[in-house]
Amino acid sequence: MESKQSSELSTYISKILRSNFGKGPESVYVSISDTFITFYIRNFLSPTEKVLMAQKQEEIVQQTRDLVMQTLVPEIKAYIEIVTGMEIREFYFDWGLHNKSAMFTGISTDSTRTEKAVMEDYLGKEDIHREIVNLSRESEKIPEEIYSCKLNPRTLLVIRNGILVRIEKQLIRQGMREHLTLAKRAVEKELLHNNNHFEQILQTKVMDIYVDWDFDLDKSVIVFITNPTQ
Numbered sequence: 001m002e003s004k005q006s007s008e009l010s011t012y013i014s015k016i017l018r019s020n021f022g023k024g025p026e027s028v029y030v031s032i033s034d035t036f037i038t039f040y041i042r043n044f045l046s047p048t049e050k051v052l053m054a055q056k057q058e059e060i061v062q063q064t065r066d067l068v069m070q071t072l073v074p075e076i077k078a079y080i081e082i083v084t085g086m087e088i089r090e091f092y093f094d095w096g097l098h099n100k101s102a103m104f105t106g107i108s109t110d111s112t113r114t115e116k117a118v119m120e121d122y123l124g125k126e127d128i129h130r131e132i133v134n135l136s137r138e139s140e141k142i143p144e145e146i147y148s149c150k151l152n153p154r155t156l157l158v159i160r161n162g163i164l165v166r167i168e169k170q171l172i173r174q175g176m177r178e179h180l181t182l183a184k185r186a187v188e189k190e191l192l193h194n195n196n197h198f199e200q201i202l203q204t205k206v207m208d209i210y211v212d213w214d215f216d217l218d219k220s221v222i223v224f225i226t227n228p229t230q
Contacts, residue, residue: 003032005030005032006030006031006032007030008083009028009030009037009039009079009080009083010028010029010030010039012083013025013030013039013041013076014028016072016075016076017041017044020068020072021044021049021065021068022046022047022048023044023046023047024044025041025042025043025044025102026042026044027041027042027043028040028041028042029042031151031152031155032084032086032116033114033116033117033118033149033151034113034114034116034117034149035086035107035108035109035110035112035113035114036106036107036108036118036149036151036157037080037084037086037088037105037106037108038104038105038106038151038155038157038223039102039103039104039105040101040102040103040155040208040225041101041102041103041104042101043101044100044101044102045097045100049061049064049097059182061097062095062097062182062185063182065095066178066181069093073091073093076091076104076106077091077106080106081112084114085112086106086108086112086113086114087108087112088106088107088108089107089109090106090107090214090217090219090221091104091105091106091107092104092105092106092107092212092213092214092221093105093212094185094212094223096210099208101208102210103208103210103223103225105210105212105221105223107221118149118150118151118157119149119150119151120148120149122148122149122150122156123201123202123203124201124202124203125148127197127201128148128156128158128198128201128202129146129148131195131197131198131201132146132148132158132160132222133146135188135191135192135195136160136163138191139184139188139191140163140164140165140168140184141164141165143160143161143162143163143220144161144163145160145161145162146158146159146160146161147159147161153226153228154225154227154228155223155224155225155226156202156223156224156226157221157222157223157224158221158222158223158224159219159220159221159222160219160220160221160222161217161218161219162218163213163218163219163220164215164218168180168215177215180215181212181213184211184213185211188211189209189211192209192211192222193209198224202224202226204226204227204228205226205227206224206225207225207226207227208223208224208225209222209224209225210223210225211223
């Protein structure tokens with residue numbers, strides 16, 4: 001059953017997206033566990049974005065959304081704290097433009113974690129970590145550390161620490177963050193979506209995969225949405 005907090009946050013995210021993009025999503029599924037909060041956003045594409053997508057201008061849509069989110073994130077973090085008491089220290093987002101979906105992920109301070117526990121021991125954990133290592137090796141470098149857990153039967157969260165190579169760090173110093181984000185998104189999401197091992201390992205259908213980075217922390221979050229009935 002959806003909690004009052006989840007319902008309140010779902011309504012809020014729908015409203016803030018509608019007022020800033022001209023069209024709100026069809027649904028927002030909120031999951032809160034331990035220090036993590038995720039927003040799985042479905043059927044979210046404005047009429048203008050639809051035109052741009054038809055003209056193969058996906059990068060413009062991503063850049064525009066990323067710019068808008070830079071101004072919205074502080075407000076979203078503040079509202080999450082009001083509703084849940086969670087002080088969000090990190091916030092990640094990614095767009096599934098191919099199917100009009102999106103994912104927002106917040107990580108709170110340890111002192112403001114929720115009582116609901118995550119599932120750290122899940123089917124295929126070691127194999128998932130092995131696949132993430134292989135994928136990271138191909139796109140950048142092997143992570144210094146990997147953590148993963150299930151927030152609920154549908155949501156698998158993977159955190160990588162220590163993944164940036166020297167040339168990426170230099171690009172960040174030169175103010176190329178957005179260019180790097182767009183490039184890494186394209187490369188990593190292609191690798192993630194073309195990997196047919198994830199479904200075999202998890203023994204379920206993988207519906208969506210999202211990835212984002214915090215360049216200052218040299219950290220990345222990957223979220224898998226699965227269909228536990230398949």
